[in-house]
Amino acid sequence: MNQRSTPPRAIGLVPARSGSKRVPDKNVRRLGDHPVIAYAIATAIESGVFETVVVSTDDERYADIARHYGAEVPFLRPAEMATSTSPDIEWITYTIGRLEAEGRRFDCFSILRPTSPFRRAETIRRAWKQFLAEEGIDSLRAVEKCREHPGKMWIVRGRRMVPLLPFGPPEQPWHSTQYAALPEVYIQNASLEIAWTRVIASGGNIAGTVVTPFLTEGHEGTDINDELDWWHIQHLLERGEAVLPPVPTPPYPGD
Numbered sequence: 001m002n003q004r005s006t007p008p009r010a011i012g013l014v015p016a017r018s019g020s021k022r023v024p025d026k027n028v029r030r031l032g033d034h035p036v037i038a039y040a041i042a043t044a045i046e047s048g049v050f051e052t053v054v055v056s057t058d059d060e061r062y063a064d065i066a067r068h069y070g071a072e073v074p075f076l077r078p079a080e081m082a083t084s085t086s087p088d089i090e091w092i093t094y095t096i097g098r099l100e101a102e103g104r105r106f107d108c109f110s111i112l113r114p115t116s117p118f119r120r121a122e123t124i125r126r127a128w129k130q131f132l133a134e135e136g137i138d139s140l141r142a143v144e145k146c147r148e149h150p151g152k153m154w155i156v157r158g159r160r161m162v163p164l165l166p167f168g169p170p171e172q173p174w175h176s177t178q179y180a181a182l183p184e185v186y187i188q189n190a191s192l193e194i195a196w197t198r199v200i201a202s203g204g205n206i207a208g209t210v211v212t213p214f215l216t217e218g219h220e221g222t223d224i225n226d227e228l229d230w231w232h233i234q235h236l237l238e239r240g241e242a243v244l245p246p247v248p249t250p251p252y253p254g255d
Contacts, residue, residue, distance in 0.1 A: 008107035008132070010194075012050035013095065014040045014071060016114055017082040018059035022226045027057075027114045028065050031233070032244050033251050036224070037062070037114040041069040042247040044112050046121035049128045051106065054099075056091050058082035061254075068252050074099070088206050096197060110194040111206070115224040117233065119191050120245045127214045131194045138208020139195035143186040144221045151175060151182050186213060189221030218242075 016027040016037050028035040037055070044053045055066035055073050058081075063073040075098060081090045088111065096109065108131075112119065131140045151174030153164040168174040174182055192214070199208040219242040224230055236242035 009105070010050050010128075011096075011099075011106040011109045012044040012047075012053040012112055013092065013109055014044065014053065014055045014066070014112050014114060015088070015091065016055050016057040016059075016062050016066065017077065017086075018057065018062060019082065019084070021084065023224060023230055026224055026230075028062055029230075031117055032237070034069075034247050034249075035065050035252055036117055037066060038069045038247050038249065038252070039117045039245050040112045040114045040119070041066060041071045042249070043119055043121045043124060043245050044110075045070055046245075047124035047128070048121075049124055050110070053112075054095065056095050064254070065252050069247070069249050074102075089200060089204065092206055093200050096200065106197055108194060108196045110192055112192055113190045113223070116189070116191045116220070116222065117224070117244060118219040118222050118242050120220070123216070123220050124192065127192055127194060130212065130214060134212045136210060137212045138199045138210045139193060139206070140212045140214050141188055141193050141207060142191035142214045142216050142221055143188050144216050146185045146187040149174075149179055149182050149185060151177065151185075152179075186215075189216060190223040191216050191221045 014037065018025065020026045023029065027037050041053055044050055053071045055063065055071045056077050057063055057066065057073065058077045058079055063076065066073050077091050081094060092109065127140060151165050151167065154161040155164055163173065163175050165174060168177060193206065195206055195208065200206060219236060222233060224233060237244065
């Protein structure tokens with residue numbers, strides 16, 4: 001286990017740009033009694049892992065909602081870092097840099113996206129414990145076993161197609177193999193990521209090169225990307241198959 005004289009200083013980062021097209025205002029859309037961002041903030045605070053929880057947004061209304069639920073929004077994200085194609089490395093570097101300029105330095109950061117509403121404080125604590133126990137890693141990333149195996153995926157080129165992964169014996173290629181007989185493959189989900197801040201300074205990305213997998217359980221990794229996902233989450237709640245984490249703050253009055 002990593003030996004440190006003092007626990008590393010960690011910051012929880014909740015990205016909440018406005019302008020989502022597939023699910024308009026998905027980061028602050030009401031789910032249950034609260035805007036969906038409330039669950040990310042509440043669980044991050046409850047986990048006790050972070051010195052502070054900061055929301056990165058380009059929208060004043062989003063900022064007001066975030067502050068209502070106990071997060072910091074010390075500044076707005078520049079508009080050029082809040083487009084649908086803006087990479088995470090931009091706003092994370094900007095946020096960490098601004099805070100460091102104010103004398104606030106952190107050893108590591110975690111990304112906690114609002115669109116994973118079933119992530120719980122215990123989920124974060126479990127991931128944090130694993131992160132600290134791993135030697136020589138750059139980051140931890142949440143993953144789950146994939147349902148659509150890449151061994152059965154194709155690249156289409158005009159009137160022909162070729163396997164995305166051309167592996168397996170010629171007589172039994174992966175695209176013609178039963179799922180159960182294929183190698184296990186995991187896909188990342190949006191539940192959480194944790195990384196040492198040195199990674200963004202030296203590697204130019206948010207994960208580094210040595211990444212440990214954090215296996216999410218149950219619905220922890222369920223993510224909202226489109227209206228079908230939103231319907232699915234509502235369906236899980238209505239059937240009692242999933243439960244939203246508790247939010248101790250009264251509902252945002254302007255929502």
